[in-house]
Amino acid sequence: MSAVVLLGGGGHCRSVIDVIEQTGLYSILGVLEKEGFSCSNLMGYPLLGSDHDLPAFIEQNCAVVITIGQIKTSEPREKLYRYAKEAGAEMPTVVSPRAYLSRHARVGAGTTVMHEAIVNCSAEIGENCIINTKALVEHDAKIGNHTHIATGAFVNGGAQIGQRCFIGSGAVIHNGIDIGDGCLIGAGTIVRTNLPDGTVLKGQQAAIGMAT
Amino acid sequence: MSAVVLLGGGGHCRSVIDVIEQTGLYSILGVLEKEGFSCSNLMGYPLLGSDHDLPAFIEQNCAVVITIGQIKTSEPREKLYRYAKEAGAEMPTVVSPRAYLSRHARVGAGTTVMHEAIVNCSAEIGENCIINTKALVEHDAKIGNHTHIATGAFVNGGAQIGQRCFIGSGAVIHNGIDIGDGCLIGAGTIVRTNLPDGTVLKGQQAAIGMAT
Amino acid sequence: MSAVVLLGGGGHCRSVIDVIEQTGLYSILGVLEKEGFSCSNLMGYPLLGSDHDLPAFIEQNCAVVITIGQIKTSEPREKLYRYAKEAGAEMPTVVSPRAYLSRHARVGAGTTVMHEAIVNCSAEIGENCIINTKALVEHDAKIGNHTHIATGAFVNGGAQIGQRCFIGSGAVIHNGIDIGDGCLIGAGTIVRTNLPDGTVLKGQQAAIGMAT
Numbered sequence: 035m036s037a038v039v040l041l042g043g044g045g046h047c048r049s050v051i052d053v054i055e056q057t058g059l060y061s062i063l064g065v066l067e068k069e070g071f072s073c074s075n076l077m078g079y080p081l082l083g084s085d086h087d088l089p090a091f092i093e094q095n096c097a098v099v100i101t102i103g104q105i106k107t108s109e110p111r112e113k114l115y116r117y118a119k120e121a122g123a124e125m126p127t128v129v130s131p132r133a134y135l136s137r138h139a140r141v142g143a144g145t146t147v148m149h150e151a152i153v154n155c156s157a158e159i160g161e162n163c164i165i166n167t168k169a170l171v172e173h174d175a176k177i178g179n180h181t182h183i184a185t186g187a188f189v190n191g192g193a194q195i196g197q198r199c200f201i202g203s204g205a206v207i208h209n210g211i212d213i214g215d216g217c218l219i220g221a222g223t224i225v226r227t228n229l230p231d232g233t234v235l236k237g238q239q240a241a242i243g244m245a246t
Numbered sequence: 247m248s249a250v251v252l253l254g255g256g257g258h259c260r261s262v263i264d265v266i267e268q269t270g271l272y273s274i275l276g277v278l279e280k281e282g283f284s285c286s287n288l289m290g291y292p293l294l295g296s297d298h299d300l301p302a303f304i305e306q307n308c309a310v311v312i313t314i315g316q317i318k319t320s321e322p323r324e325k326l327y328r329y330a331k332e333a334g335a336e337m338p339t340v341v342s343p344r345a346y347l348s349r350h351a352r353v354g355a356g357t358t359v360m361h362e363a364i365v366n367c368s369a370e371i372g373e374n375c376i377i378n379t380k381a382l383v384e385h386d387a388k389i390g391n392h393t394h395i396a397t398g399a400f401v402n403g404g405a406q407i408g409q410r411c412f413i414g415s416g417a418v419i420h421n422g423i424d425i426g427d428g429c430l431i432g433a434g435t436i437v438r439t440n441l442p443d444g445t446v447l448k449g450q451q452a453a454i455g456m457a458t
Numbered sequence: 459m460s461a462v463v464l465l466g467g468g469g470h471c472r473s474v475i476d477v478i479e480q481t482g483l484y485s486i487l488g489v490l491e492k493e494g495f496s497c498s499n500l501m502g503y504p505l506l507g508s509d510h511d512l513p514a515f516i517e518q519n520c521a522v523v524i525t526i527g528q529i530k531t532s533e534p535r536e537k538l539y540r541y542a543k544e545a546g547a548e549m550p551t552v553v554s555p556r557a558y559l560s561r562h563a564r565v566g567a568g569t570t571v572m573h574e575a576i577v578n579c580s581a582e583i584g585e586n587c588i589i590n591t592k593a594l595v596e597h598d599a600k601i602g603n604h605t606h607i608a609t610g611a612f613v614n615g616g617a618q619i620g621q622r623c624f625i626g627s628g629a630v631i632h633n634g635i636d637i638g639d640g641c642l643i644g645a646g647t648i649v650r651t652n653l654p655d656g657t658v659l660k661g662q663q664a665a666i667g668m669a670t
Binding site for chain 1 (some may be wrong): 287348350362364366367368380382384385386398400402403416418420421434436438449458
């Protein structure tokens with residue numbers, strides 16, 4: 035088991051801790067957070083210090099996993115990734131043993147693949163991505179760096195998603211669709227056409243009523 | 247293997263039988279139904295009698311699983327639950343071995359977690375709930391008693407769902423959303439705002455045409 | 459391990475190859491395609507010839523798996539199925555070991571059940587269907603021949619889907635709904651009413667904006 039330190043101590047961190055524990059591959063030393071940040075629940079692991087303390091852990095051959103989530107913007111995650119990389123950190127690809135990663139797929143450094151996510155054959159996923167719980171990346175799909183495929187989103191065969199995107203929970207990307215960089219696709223949205231860089235797309239409205 | 251008797255003999259009962267068989271933990275004695283009700287298919291198990299016969303089974307140390315479903319109202323399920331509890335029944339938490347229940351999550355008595363459902367870390371689920379096939383309850387989410395999370399519904403991180411709710415198949419509840427008691431969320435509905443007690447919310451309309 | 463030859467060399471073929479490899483039950487000889495068709499990526503397996511060469515393989519006791527997909531029409535898949543069947547081919551039911559097929563369910567010849575699909579108790583599925591990755595066919599549901607349940611679609615309890623249908627990715631079919639033959643249900647569509655033969659149904663529109 036190699037030692038890892040986690041960057042970011044919120045809800046996504048708890049999910050990643052659960053995944054790391056299930057892998058049985060890493061010993062979690064604890065969490066680093068922003069200066070002055072206090073964590074409400076780290077599943078029993080200690081808050082070790084702030085981001086500034088990272089180099090000391092890297093020197094001790096600690097690997098690093100970025101454990102902040104990403105919804106509206108990938109910027110904080112990306113910034114931490116560059117910081118850790120420049121500090122010489124090893125950034126493992128963390129894959130839940132309850133996920134399926136085809137032996138014909140490729141997944142970049144620093145990407146985490148959560149429980150029951152599928153990365154199917156000939157799919158290619160960049161660095162520092164989140165393939166969240168129950169998400170599907172089908173055959174031949176390509177996902178750029180720093181992109182988050184949220185819980186239960188379906189990226190179908192041959193679709194391409196750019197860098198720094200957010201594909202919301204339960205969204206469906208049609209076969210072969212090409213989505214540019216920096217796009218934000220709302221939860222449950224069905225994407226049937228190609229989308230240029232920077233598109234924000236939010237699906238369906240719901241009718242509200244009161245129960246009788 | 248401990249003996250169980252099932253309350254309710256419809257389609258959801260068949261699904262639960264399949265889950266119970268897969269656990270290998272219980273020996274199913276048969277099904278109790280309403281007076282005068284006849285069951286079309288109990289997967290080979292016998293109809294043992296009516297609800298009124300329950301106390302006799304409890305006296306023989308039979309555990310009880312409630313196997314009627316819940317769509318529009320939780321009332322029949324809740325009524326049976328109180329009846330069985332008052333009669334002194336042991337109501338096991340039934341979890342499919344094909345589901346994932348984080349060791350950091352808590353699930354109440356009488357709740358069933360069906361095949362490929364996920365209950366992630368720090369999630370808390372009340373009593374007498376159904377977490378149906380392929381449903382997701384993400385990290386830190388809380389689900390009240392007598393609530394049914396239908397097939398493939400996604401309850402995201404930190405969301406809170408009240409008691410006696412129905413969250414329809416494929417619905418998506420955003421991170422951190424708070425849904426009150428007695429709410430009914432239609433299939434496929436995306437919930438982006440907090441909802442007070444008793445809200446009925448149904449998503450998208452579909453356009454109909456005939457194939458050429 | 460029995461030898462199989464695959465009919466159709468596109469993206470769906472790659473997914474099926476991944477499934478067949480995981481089963482460990484078949485040795486894949488290679489792929490047949492239309493006359494003059496060239497395949498870009500067959501995961502290391504050879505293009506053996508065209509459909510016209512099929513009889514020679516059948517004579518050598520090769521089983522046959524149809525590996526073209528189906529979105530708008532089931533016709534090409536159906537045509538190949540009849541051709542192979544008339545030529546005397548054995549058409550195995552291919553089930554991913556990562557899928558769940560209830561022992562109380564029935565699945566026809568030539569149907570493929572992909573990774574993490576569920577076919578629950580008392581469900582019945584016809585011949586030459588695709589139950590795609592992460593799709594759900596719930597208890598008591600019935601699916602006709604030559605129908606494709608796309609990735610992550612949810613067919614709920616007791617629903618009936620006719621022959622030659624396409625149920626799009628992430629679509630949700632309500633409990634007990636009856637969908638006729640030759641229907642096409644778009645991705646993410648929620649089906650709440652019965653639909654006659656030949657219905658085309660496409661759900662939700664999405665609002666498009668540009669990120670700021």
